[in-house]
Amino acid sequence: MQLLLQVSEAKVAMWEECMQTFLHSVMLSPEMNDIYKDECTRILRSTLGGVEQIQAVRFVDCSFPSVPTEVRCRELRPELCVSQRFAFSSPSS
Numbered sequence: 001m002q003l004l005l006q007v008s009e010a011k012v013a014m015w016e017e018c019m020q021t022f023l024h025s026v027m028l029s030p031e032m033n034d035i036y037k038d039e040c041t042r043i044l045r046s047t048l049g050g051v052e053q054i055q056a057v058r059f060v061d062c063s064f065p066s067v068p069t070e071v072r073c074r075e076l077r078p079e080l081c082v083s084q085r086f087a088f089s090s091p092s093s
Contacts, residue, residue, distance in 0.1 A: 033064035040064075 026032070040062040048057045 028064075028066065030066040033066050036064045037062045 041060050044062065045057055045060045048054055048060070
């Protein structure tokens with residue numbers, strides 16, 4: 001009975017990992033990241049334009065890298081970069 005329970009738990013863990021990987025590949029695809037970039041840029045431009053102390057918003061740029069080679073944070077603020085590669089983990093790990 002214990003063996004069946006362990007096999008069952010392993011199968012559930014495998015499917016959870018599979019779905020998590022699938023979800024990340026869909027939600028963090030280049031196409032979705034482009035949509036996030038456009039929406040974030042629009043929101044920032046709108047928000048900053050509404051701040052009384054800001055006279056003009058000339059340039060707003062957002063980036064949501066899809067692959068590790070696109071990550072530029074090391075050049076800009078190395079102390080903010082935790083690792084050289086993307087790592088997705090569940091909250092329980």
